[in-house]
Amino acid sequence: MQKDIEEVLISREVLREKIKELGKKISEDYKGKELVLVGVLKGGFVFLADLMREITIPVDMDLISVSSYGAATKSSGVVRIIKDIDINVTNKHVLIVEDLVDTGLTLKHLKELFNTRGPLSVKICTALDKPSRRKVEIEVEYDGIIIPDKFVIGYGLDYAGKYRNLPDVCTLKESLYNKN
Numbered sequence: 086m087q088k089d090i091e092e093v094l095i096s097r098e099v100l101r102e103k104i105k106e107l108g109k110k111i112s113e114d115y116k117g118k119e120l121v122l123v124g125v126l127k128g129g130f131v132f133l134a135d136l137m138r139e140i141t142i143p144v145d146m147d148l149i150s151v152s153s154y155g156a157a158t159k160s161s162g163v164v165r166i167i168k169d170i171d172i173n174v175t176n177k178h179v180l181i182v183e184d185l186v187d188t189g190l191t192l193k194h195l196k197e198l199f200n201t202r203g204p205l206s207v208k209i210c211t212a213l214d215k216p217s218r219r220k221v222e223i224e225v226e227y228d229g230i231i232i233p234d235k236f237v238i239g240y241g242l243d244y245a246g247k248y249r250n251l252p253d254v255c256t257l258k259e260s261l262y263n264k265n
């Protein structure tokens with residue numbers, strides 16, 4: 086696996102510090118409120134697991150699964166719900182927990198979807214952000230680490246289903262996805 090990596094872009098230590106900061110802020114902002122964390126599968130599960138352990142107030146959590154890029158490295162712009170959450174978010178605060186905001190299409194769609202379910206609020210928390218790639222305007226209330234326009238793997242993020250288990254955010258050797 087290590088031979089496929091070009092470089093470590095964000096180390097596990099830097100990720101840990103950012104997650105601590107986000108968890109602290111979320112704990113303060115939602116104190117006394119009923120909060121539901123909604124992790125976006127598959128990529129968001131690693132971040133969700135780390136983030137929720139940095140949150141010091143009681144929270145509920147659930148997972149939603151949306152279509153990914155498959156083996157491609159660019160977004161198709163098509164968002165498909167594969168598995169919805171099971172819990173009712175009416176009169177609750179929803180915080181969508183995502184690995185990375187790229188074009189913003191996935192989160193715009195998810196925010197609109199949850200807003201139709203009578204929540205008290207719907208906000209977004211992301212581990213990584215590529216603002217230079219945005220296609221739609223979207224507010225990210227709990228923004229993670231800003232990264233350049235590079236295809237990244239690790240910390241939950243895959244390439245063709247692999248590398249999600251890398252503890253750091255890395256770039257992949259271009260020869261592996263640009264075969265021409």
Ligand code: 5GP
Binds near residue numbers: 154186190192244
């Ligand atoms: P968006 O809808 O914002 O374009 O895309 C969001 C999703 O696309 C992310 O949650 C992630 O799953 C995937 N994605 C975007 N950029 C990358 C990337 O550089 N690497 C990987 N592995 N997935 C990405």
